[in-house]
Amino acid sequence: MKLKIYLLFKASPVLYIFVVCFFTQLQAQDTHYWTNQFGARASFLGGAVIAGCDDNSAVFYNPANLAFIKQSTVSLNTSVYKYEDIFIGNGGGTDVDLKSQRISLYQQMVSGLLSKNPQKKWRLGFNILARQNVNIDMNQRHEQAVEFINNNDTSEYYIGNLELRNNVGETWGCLGFGYKFSPHFSIGLTSIISYRSQKHTFAYSAKALSGNAVTVGMGFPVDMATNSFYLHTRSNTIGALFKLGLHARTGKFKFGLNITAPSITIWGESRVHREDLQTNLPTFSSGTIDKVRTDDQRTLKTVYKYPLSIGIGVSYTYKKGMLGLSAEYFMAIPEYTMVQAEDSKISIYDSLRTDFLSVYNGADQVLNFAIGWEQQILKKIRLHMGFRSDFSYVRTNNRLSKGLLTITSAPVDLWHSSIGVSWRRKQSLMSVGLKYTYGHLDKNFRQLINFTEPLIQAPWFLFGQRNDSAYMNLHAVTLMIGYTYYFALK
Secondary structure, eight states, X not given: OOOEEEEOSSOOHHHHHHHHHHHTTOOOOOOOSSSOOOXXXXXXXXXXXXXXXXXXXXXXXOGGGGXXXXXXXXXXXXXXXXXXXXXXETTTSTTOOEEEEEEEEEEOEEEEEEOSOTTSSEEEEEEEEEEEEEEXXXXXXXXXXXXXXXXXXXXXXXXXXXXXXXXXXXXXXXXXXXXXXXXXXXXXXXXXXXXXXXXXXXXXXXXXXXXXXXXXXXXXXXXXXXXEEEEEEEEEEEEEEEEEEEEEEETTEEEEEEEEOOXXXXXXXXXXXXXXXXXXXEOSSSSEEEXXXXXXXXXXXXXXXXXXXXXXXXXXXXXXXXXXXXXXEEOOEEEEEEEEOOOEEOOXXXXXXXXXSOEEEEEOOEEEEEEXXXXXXXXXXXXXXXXXXXXXXXXXXXXXXXXXXXXXXXXXXXXXXXXXXXXXXXXXXXXXXXXXXXXXXXXXXXXXXXXXXXXXXXXXXXSOOOOSOOEEEEEEEEEEEEEEEOOOOO
């Protein structure tokens, strides 16, 4: 049953705008296209395989490469064990830090190459892969004695709480086809069905308590003042997109191009629950007031977009190894309504209606690059190394109109380094490797919330004005284990 309670006592619209703008800056990191790579070998090489990926991960990177795979096999791989540490210094105020330390276990990719006759010019393969996996949980509580009223001899007891949880799981099912026109050129197409699930909770609150009745605002006695915000969203979407691949090779060089079409949303729905609550808020004319705005809407129309992207790659193969380079450009996504909610009436005095629950999204353009190196170190053992960028697509402030509700932010750029080994046995290939991820952000990074310098007046009311003293460090270590077994289909 939908719950709607609207009690607003002549509140200033400035406070409402402040709450919305304030919230849009407080989200967790899930704003990258290249965080995950797929398949053990491709992951160890940093994803620098758009030109030289002659295994079944080509379904994702460049389906045209499928046409040059000579083996007639089906293979399964790769598992991931990830530890991630996110630290936001001064994120909750001066010397009030925010932390998230999580371990994630998931199947990175299950894939297969279906090719009964290696002499034919076409190949067919599939991937089921974890396109996104985000698991963030931050909680912080801050307590201190604060004297809000200068002419009062006693201090108030102040309690601030912050909770932020963001869980994203996105699975792509890919079916790829490659056709070889000549010994030097091929074309391919991959059709993709995506399923994305996101649960996002953000809540903050502040309380000022006094053992004795103190005077605030216009002289009204009060023992407690509060200000709190709560938002919870659950979204599920099913989408589709296509990837076109071109591949050419001559001598020791290989060249690749892939073009991924913008996604379309086939189906999507969300639930959004939001509540704002203030008690004993000072006013200029009527002493203190209490306010609550709350709404809960379900089965809301939901859209999630991926941009048009263009990837290019080149690789050089020599007797015992390979060197590969790749780059991919992702176009910007203009502001769009991710979750479309009904208008919510927030005033009992007039017909004012507001976009209280709708969620918006958008993305900046991004250009990522990768380099990978592979070397045979023993007869059946190969060493793989890779390095790649992973820039955030929310790096600018003009991506969305001011005051819109969004659930993605934290524009930290990431850098990934990887190393692994693989050894071939008669009917299998075993791969083991590590990936290290680092991200740092301190330039113009505002505090997420300020508990340490609270103010009594609107629009801040029990929170301090944020400054640019915050900084973020992100570290992640990922263990990747891949196992491929070759089934002869001839």
